[in-house]
Amino acid sequence: MNPIIKGIHHVGIKPARKDFEKVTAFYTGLLELHLERSWTKEGARGAMVSAGGGSFIEIIEVDDGAALSPNRSVHLAFHVSDTDEMISRVRNAGYEILVEPKDVCLPSEPPYSIRVGFCRGPAGEEIEFFCER
Incomplete structure (x- = not known):
């Protein structure tokens, strides 16, 4: 690095x-x-x-x-301890859920197990809640 x-x-x-x-x-x-x-x-x-x-x-x-369109490519990934809680919080506030919380195992060496969920933020940005397993 x-x-x-x-x-x-x-x-x-x-x-x-x-x-x-x-x-x-x-x-x-x-x-x-x-x-x-x-x-x-x-x-x-x-x-x-x-x-x-x-x-x-x-x-x-x-x-x-001058604002970017709603289909902007901004992606924020928050490292969180509870993906499901954060998705629940933004859903209850009326924000669009793009990807429900799910477990993913990235096929790296060694394999990388994570839990992720995505929502759309108030400026149209994509927000990921990322939890290492």
């Missing part, structure tokens, strides 16, 4: 201005992540939400017409 690269620092999400508060509330309220800092720069609001382990989700609003 490159000794200069220490890991992923953040994943950026750019919701439409009208969705900024909803997106921030999803991560800080429903998922109970810590709002590390927030700002306004050149008229656009931004937030940095701690995802634990030194990783963050950066949320920066864009003009409503």
Whole structure:
């Protein structure tokens, strides 16, 4: 591994201005992540939400017409202790479940057993809840 690269620092999400508060509330309220800092720069609001382990989700609003389409390729994977609980939580809040929790064994050497579930976030992003077995 490159000794200069220490890991992923953040994943950026750019919701439409009208969705900024909803997106921030999803991560800080429903998922109970810590709002590390927030700002306004050149008229656009931004937030940095701690995802634990030194990783963050950066949320920066864009003009409503400039947001990515709902079929965006952003993929967030949260390392969790209980995939089923997180899927239940987002389902109960009315979010779309893309993949129900399921066990997967990746055919690596050695085999890698995981439990995953996916939902659609408030900005159209795909969110994975990933649990090592």
